[in-house]
Ligand SMILES: Nc1nc2c(ncn2[C@@H]2O[C@H](COP(=O)(O)OP(=O)(O)OP(=O)(O)O)[C@@H](O)[C@H]2O)c(=O)[nH]1
């Protein structure tokens with residue numbers, strides 16, 4: 043996808059906030075601190091678009107970003123963060139389940155696993171849940187820049203077994219720091235988006251990152267509607 047615009051759209055804390063228009067939605071799921079927000083930023087080429095943090099539990103709502111006015115990238119709160127009060131955890135769970143359930147479920151769920159760590163029971167629960175409900179999903183190993191070449195191979199093979207992939211098939215492995223694996227992940231996203239009828243594409247912008255028009259709502263108080271006025275003109 044040739045990215046011409048990307049902008050914050052809405053921070054959803056209730057199911058009523060979820061966009062219900064027909065644009066495809068790509069969701070980023072996984073444990074707290076696995077690198078969901080960083081990966082989203084890397085894919086879109088803008089550091090700081092989704093907030094990241096060394097401290098787990100940074101993302102607390104479902105944050106929707108609009109890419110080229112035609113695809114939503116959805117940054118979800120992470121699970122498995124122990125220092126969250128039970129009630130808050132239950133609320134997140136309800137919100138995420140409401141998001142994943144039809145009719146609004148994502149067109150593609152990216153389930154992120156930290157390449158350095160063993161998968162947890164919650165990772166398994168999510169994978170089973172996505173499979174049982176027929177949500178198109180893709181497991182993505184993150185932070186592979188932290189592993190040596192042989193450690194990467196071992197991590198990818200272990201994850202392939204964990205997912206239950208047939209021999210010879212492997213999950214994607216990426217680094218938000220070095221950009222490793224990002225083109226492969228884009229191919230999967232592009233393929234999913236290509237299946238959906240697209241609104242009129244914006245004129246191609248041949249100059250790569252430097253020519254991207256970047257439109258982003260300031261996260262402090264600027265509404266999605268205002269951002270839409272600023273950012274939406276050239277593509278819709
Ligand atoms: N080395 C390395 N660090 C990464 C990578 N991706 C994320 N990080 C770091 O991991 C930490 C967590 O990243 P986030 O993107 O905030 O993780 P998250 O999954 O969105 O976390 P929550 O919103 O708390 O669920 C930050 O310190 C990032 O800089 C990566 O590919 N490589």
Ligand SMILES: [Mg+2]
Nearest residue numbers: 078079100101
């Ligand atoms: Mg986050």
